Amino acid sequence: MAFIPHTGDDIAQMLEVIGVRAIDDLFDEIPAALRAGALALPPAMGEMEVGRLLTERAAIDGRPLNFIGAGAYEHHIPAPVWAIATRGEFYSAYTPYQAEASQGTLQLIYEYQSMMCGLTGMEVSNASLYDGASALAEACLMAVRANRASNSRRILLPRAVNPTYGQVARTIAGNQDIVLEHVDYDRASGRTLLESVESRAGEDITALVVQQPNFFGCLAEVDALTDWAHRHKILLIAVVNPVSLALLKPPGQWGGGVDGRLGADIVCGEGQPLGVPLSAGGPYFGFMATRMQYVRQMPGRIVGRTVDTEGRPGFSLTLQAREQHIRRSKATSNICTNQGLMVTAATIYLSLLGSEGLARVAQASLQRTADLVAALSRIKGVTVAFSAPRFHEAVLLLDRPAAPVLAALARRGILGGLDLADRFPELGHALLVCATETKLDADIDSYADALAEIMNAARAAA
């Protein structure tokens, strides 16, 4: 019997101790009318057969050359990361409620929180949320709790923020009457401009969201936007890519021109680039950091360093009075289980790379995307959409619909980017492309050669 250790003798002895004749007697409190019949499930398989099935299924999906980013990024993952994260002591442990028997996980989370504070320039970090999109939803809810100067529950959400994040924030925050209002982006530069928000001055607004780099890969003038928000008592929610923070000004240092109020108020984002595989979209992890001033409004678990009864340092979950198991309906969030194992991987990743290695990854990604954009925009019918400086993504405009072009590329084993036709129809035939440090010159050449052939063939056929 799979994973059931009981022998016939064991069962007989145990039933005798309990005082019943058969295992089924243990279910005699379930009304007979409700008892289930036989389940229509496939028969059991051994590990070898399951392994074969899964290997066959995996082979169907293959290993294409990927140039899609759009919120999930392919980076090299050092071998130690998952070799250690999948050790049973991390993999099969529960949330560290028994602190003395969970010091490994707790210390690791404390180290993680410290590293996230270093990357974001913020004072405190939580132990993770589910993913980047739901982290923004939680940040919106937190902003409503934290901004006592505002009663409106209105949050400005630029269109240049990942549109899926907006959808998720609406699903999660919408039931609490929080309104997310769009701010348009500048068609020429691809950024949210100060001018676009300035018309909202004087209105009661709870928070402004700024994504840096934004969904198009463009870099905004974050200092001006942060100062504008603070001038009008609006909280600034920063959505950032943690790899980019090796090079970019950390949100904790944005702005600073208004009453010395330096930095974003809440920082969140998708942690996946830090050692977590693409894996069809999950599991990833969301991160969140804030000012110490707002720590009691932050959702999710937080680990603190304290001392034991002998005065030695140790770690435990703290500020639990914010959480659902204590505060019930008054909790900051209903979140309980988070994404602990992904945080384990990210912490090992950041330790291996350090600030120098992470900067090398970010710089190589920046350069590879610049190389990719240069190579592709040399092709007839391909132009660059936006003028703003970029990190590691770019929007390209084609002279024909992107979908058939992408399908043709996919047949050659190349994922050529994300078609923006549904998300941003006003851009025409737009394609969001990404190259990280994992792409070599030969990869970029393969993509450019294939795209040139496909575009030329399409033109010839037309």
Place this chain on the structure above:
Amino acid sequence: MTELGTTALKAREPLIFELSKPGRHAGSQFPPQVAGTAEIPAHLRRATPPMLPAVSELQAVRHYTRLSQMNFSIDTHFYPLGSCTMKYNPKACNTYAMLPEFLGLHPLGPEPQGFLACMYELQEMLQEITGMKGVSLTPMAGAQGEFAGVAMIRAYHRARNDLQRTEIIVPQAAHGTNPATAAMCGCTVKEIPCDANGDVDIGALKAAVGPGTAAIMLTNPSTLGVFEHKIAEVARIVHEAGGLLYYDGANLNAILGKVRPGDMGFDVIHMNLHKTFSTPHGGGGPGSGAVGVGARLLPFLPIPIVGKEGPRFRWLSERDLPQSIGRLSGFMGNAGVNLRAYIYMRLLGREGMVRVAEFAALNANYLLKRLQDAGFEAAYPNRRASHEFIVTLKSENRLYQITAMDVAKRLLDYGLHAPTTYFPLLVPECLLIEPTETEAKEDLDRFCDAMIMIRREMQEDPEKLTAAPHTMPVRRLDDVRAAKQLDLAWKPAA
């Protein structure tokens, strides 16, 4: 005593930052230098590098391996944590979910037919096991599954223009996420008591329902470790009042193949795949909180869902389900966790699935009986244990001033993870014990023997308990100091 498996965990490990030395690095992890002139404009660049450790690859490997050795886990210790279903996580589930093709799948690439075939079959299997009409795999943990469930209930009432239904009824013993979720969905919470047998108080339920009732949230078996006898009556009362029934799947392990939530009258259920279907807890996630619904809530399921057209699988989106409550994650939830659950279910198959509940119940009832025979008091002595049960230490507390916390900490010294303590809150000095079906009789006996030894220590040497644990990397921690003198991040000495 040697048989009890006492093992001290490794002692201490400095912070990774204390191992750090400028100029040191794990060089082979650095990407090659790329020629080129691309750069970030100066005013958008960071001025100083982020505070991250600078260590060698071996230092990092050794440090995190050592930290792992400071944990209890299922792979190393019996872990009877009530309500958490800490069963064996088969290695095959991890190995085959981590095939490079699966790990490399970009979520926005062409719809991956091999992967989606697994997800489609997982939806079908979960639907069959729970007796529901549709399943969405997107919620990323139990609490998000609860959120999806309550949001669907709200959407259902709204679609019928029944706008005043915003009250969620929960029994007092409910898990804290139930009321927290109701609040997150903009609902109010009404708590109702349980009777002396641990069942819902029917009188209180009748008084609580009305035109404002959106739903009742229940676990069955309940958090008290017993099967709700009167579930059919509860369902009738709530449905007649115009409300829906929400099944919190935290305890689904107890009833797999024996009774299905859909057949009990539930309209919506969330499953904790990281409990019942054995995906790992990972030291606090990732979980997966798939939701199943009956016919009434089908149009409101969260997206995306895997659909099938002829031989092809595809993601169903807003276009297919215009009344959906929407998206809950950036892509499709914790896909890799769902894949592990799929592998687990294929390994068990229909024969294995029924045995889960049978042997979980056998282990729980055996351990309960042995502990009762040894003099421990069951909270509900006249009831069968489900897959878990509650022991109350209120007499021990009175006689020896020993608390459930003391016993929990002392168990760690015996190499046994503590049961859940002080939950549910309404049973004084309680231990909620869930052995799971994958533990052998010898491990249950060892736990029972340790409890007997601890009971003797209460009388002969109570300090063994009040000062426990003695063999862990740290003694009991000062939680008050942790919350008052907040130290949440390491900072280099100035």
